[in-house]
Amino acid sequence: MEAAIQTDLQSEIEAQRRWRLLEKFSGAKRFDRLVENEFRDPEEQQARTDAALQSVIQFAATEVPYYRDLMAATGLRADDIRTVADLPRLPLLDKVTVRHNTQALQPGKLPLTERLHGVMTSSGSTGAPTRIPHTRRSVRMFSVLAQRSYRWFRLDPMGTFAYIRLADQLPRRPGRRYNRDGATLRLDRWRHAGEFFETGRWIGFNVTNPVAAQIDWLANEQPRYLATYSETLEHICLASGDVTPAESIAATMAISEQLTPAMRRRVEQTFGGPVFRPYGLNEIGAVATRCAAGRYHVHTEHCLVEVADEDGQPARPGTRGRILVTALNNPAMPLIRYDTDDLAEAVDGPCPCGRTLPAFGDIQGRYSRIAFLPEGTLTMVGAVRSALEHMPRALARPLRKFQLHQDQANHFVLRLAVASPLDADFARRILTAWREAGADRDWPLEIVEVDDIPLGPGGKFQDFTSDHMPKADEAEPATPARVSP
Ligand SMILES: [Zn+2]
Structure with missing residues (x-):
């Protein structure tokens, strides 16, 4: 890819x-x-x-x-x-x-x-x-270096660039107002690179729109490039049944948040083009x-x-x-x-x-x-992600989002947001993968189907949460600053 x-x-x-x-x-x-x-x-x-x-x-x-x-x-x-x-x-x-x-x-x-x-x-x-x-x-320098990244990615500067982000990370409307859900922001040239270069159009949409609305928006706008959060790319893949929402999209860009190898494979297959990563x-x-x-x-x-x-x-x-x-x-x-x-x-x-x-x-x-997760936690998270990635398409069709949570006693709950009930074989496959990965641990996994999974603090979605994680950012530094002589 x-x-x-x-x-x-x-x-x-x-x-x-x-x-x-x-x-x-x-x-x-x-x-x-x-x-x-x-x-x-x-x-x-x-x-x-x-x-x-x-x-x-x-x-x-x-x-x-x-x-x-x-x-x-x-x-x-x-x-x-x-x-x-x-x-x-x-x-x-x-x-x-x-x-x-x-x-x-x-x-x-x-x-x-x-x-x-x-x-x-x-x-x-x-x-x-x-x-x-x-x-x-x-x-x-941000705009200067954005163009360097686009050159490395070999983007066509005249294509239409679509962004799906939180409203406070998109350009403001007149009067410094945030973009509303449902509304499309439009610029004649790309943000950042367009300050220096001739480019195609730029469009923006709020990530707080329902995933189905994001898919419709992409199908209507037919952009050449799509930039959004890694999780959002994955949610679009799930909700569209791993069929691209717009054949026009030649490449995607995953901004912030972690992109696991499994997520990368799914997104590249669905959109039929590479996922790019600036940091x-x-x-x-x-x-x-x-x-x-x-x-x-x-x-x-x-x-x-x-x-x-x-x-x-x-x-x-x-x-x-x-x-x-x-x-x-x-x-x-x-x-x-x-x-x-x-x-x-x-x-x-x-x-x-x-x-x-x-x-x-x-x-x-x-x-x-x-840093504070019990040993083995990430292995178990990886087992769930991998089982979901390898789920046969027919079984995975109703799945829209997933979120795994670990409590203080290492009980795990996997919440599955679904459009319709899942086949029992879906849960069986995940539990089998869970037992194989955690043979030496006795950590129970409960699977529940829900209508939707709420966003976390700040409007961001996390596919794994744990009670062992400190409340982000309020935590004092884990180790005191050190000075070498
Ligand atoms: Zn290199």
Whole structure:
């Protein structure tokens, strides 16, 4: 399903030529420089990112009270952090610390060449959001890098792009009003990439519309690309009986939330095209984009990424660690070693795709969601997902959504939202898979059929919930911040 895995400078230059800059940007070279950066010699890559890091550290250590105090407390000087390899000498910066130091993390004044653009809030699923002021340069990089991702995905810039998201993540209506359910937002050009390039139309629809309405909407609008949450893609597949709602859709883009290999297979089969994955955060902007070889390449023009173990040191290749991001373009609030709470696999060696931008492997969920689960929990969750994926089509037809819940005593309930009653064979197959996966555990599974499954906090759907998970975001950091000598 993926496009050809390997690429090189020449084919990316040709792909970039298919994008026509708007008149007012004609002759701009920044997009050509992005292409060149993707294939630089790794040592030169390293030298460039180290230089960018040094200037962020210098600024933070002199102008930002939080970092001034931190350096004083640890006896470090700005010159002690010269390369990415030196970063573990600084502690992690988690969301709670950012929330408690919103003022101290901002400089007394911005450099003369910078302007404040606005404040981004991170989408905490409960509790107070994290508020991050961004400079104009930092915000603009999001649009610049969005186009890089679309080029990697080989999207046709003149196609229609459809988004299904929460209303507060879509553009506002006149008067700053949120889009209503049932209504379609329309733009003449794509969001973000359309700020610089000629593109086709862009349309938006609320994810809070019923799945059947989303399917009708896609069938009517006939977009070429669809971007929405991983779970929403899966719900559309289930509700449409694994038949694409619109033959026009050539590719989908899964934004935020985890996309398991089983979900990816189902979505690619149903829509008959690849699922693309950018990775970003409101606190930072665009962070990385997944290439056809399955690695997430970091946008080093905008940020640096470490995959760190429990001690904040580099995770060994092949093992899982926390994704830490250092922002390079936002002096309004320099975030250094920001703990995203996401986990990814550390990788090593050159990527088969040919790009030399540093990379990390598969994103494996949120630390705060899985850190406190009893051993074996994810095996059992995987057994249910796999049994559902392999369910014969005729049996699965009534299924619309599913949600597995684990209570404190490790009793599990699988809720199945169905359009009509399921055949008894459906439950039998799941219980068989459950027993086989958990032969050494005595965890009961109850299966119940329901009409619908309500959305979680913040309007997001989770297909697995557990009483062992802390209430997201309100949790204090699991480990105290550490400082290496
Ligand atoms: Zn790659």
